[in-house]
């Protein structure tokens with residue numbers, strides 16, 4: 001059991017030690033901070049875009065996406081006016097398309113209720129879809145220097161070490177302690193934006209998870225975890241995720257022109273708004289012929305037409321939230337030519353489907369596993 005060094009008077013975060021921490025962090029950042037495109041602006045809209053893109057995605061990957069996105073949608077109204085498909089096209093490759101959809105929804109709200117000017121009050125920003133507590137703090141402190149705390153993966157680890165915090169960081173108690181500290185470290189008057197950025201940068205570049213570079217850390221003389229040599233134990237290792245295994249079947253259906261049948265995921269499904277091959281759950285059907293039977297039934301129920309399922313194509317594994325999914329794809333054709341109104345009838349019932357040639361399919365905003373299926377088809381010379 002690690003003793004909490006904070007119990008010792010020596011490590012208490014007095015105002016003198018906090019002020020020293022700010023000074024050292026900011027001095028270090030001025031010399032060592034990376035020159036990133038979103039650090040050259042104080043436009044809250046641009047900072048918002050960067051923050052959403054940076055969720056779950058590496059900085060180097062985000063840079064070209066961020067630049068392209070702002071070139072196409074320089075103002076929030078440009079984003080609000082774009083179609084969701086256009087937004088998805090700019091997002092293709094970043095994954096987690098829910099972020100793009102929420103950006104688009106939030107831009108429409110800003111356009112309609114804030115006259116296209118990105119809000120700068122905590123209350124207004126927090127109401128926008130897809131913007132959590134960290135993102136509000138980041139936008140407002142970076143763009144307008146408001147005294148707003150931030151806790152994300154890098155600062156969370158850094159603060160846990162500066163507090164010598166031994167508990168699981170996911171607990172409510174830990175989150176309260178981290179957010180309280182995040183607020184404490186901010187200066188009373190101006191300078192919160194630069195302090196937040198400096199601490200994030202130290203967390204990301206120096207106080208890394210596996211091998212913190214304590215000798216080069218500007219905060220080392222203030223750090224109880226360094227003094228105790230307990231970097232490997234703080235933060236406490238995360239509890240392993242428990243996954244549920246699922247099996248799904250995807251149907252690669254082509255018509256006699258060689259076009260593929262694709263469907264758009266509806267608002268209440270995962271990957272809402274993105275396109276997918278017709279896909280159904282077959283978790284309880286271990287036997288291949290039973291899985292095919294189930295797929296035929298499900299297809300005819302949903303698409304109101306029968307399908308003939310042929311040979312198995314490839315199998316891939318992917319994870320979505322707490323699910324591990326084995327996806328088996330099959331070659332398929334419709335059993336007979338559907339009525340002319342078939343697509344329109346399905347559309348009227350809320351199921352958006354399209355027949356697409358290979359070129360159209362290559363440009364479609366699809367979810368990540370459908371993207372892997374699409375690549376497999378193109379690789380095999382569709």
Ligand code: SF4
Pocket residue numbers: 158161162206207208212213214217218219220221223225226231
């Ligand atoms: S001294 Fe080491 S453990 Fe402490 S904040 Fe710096 S890098 Fe992290």
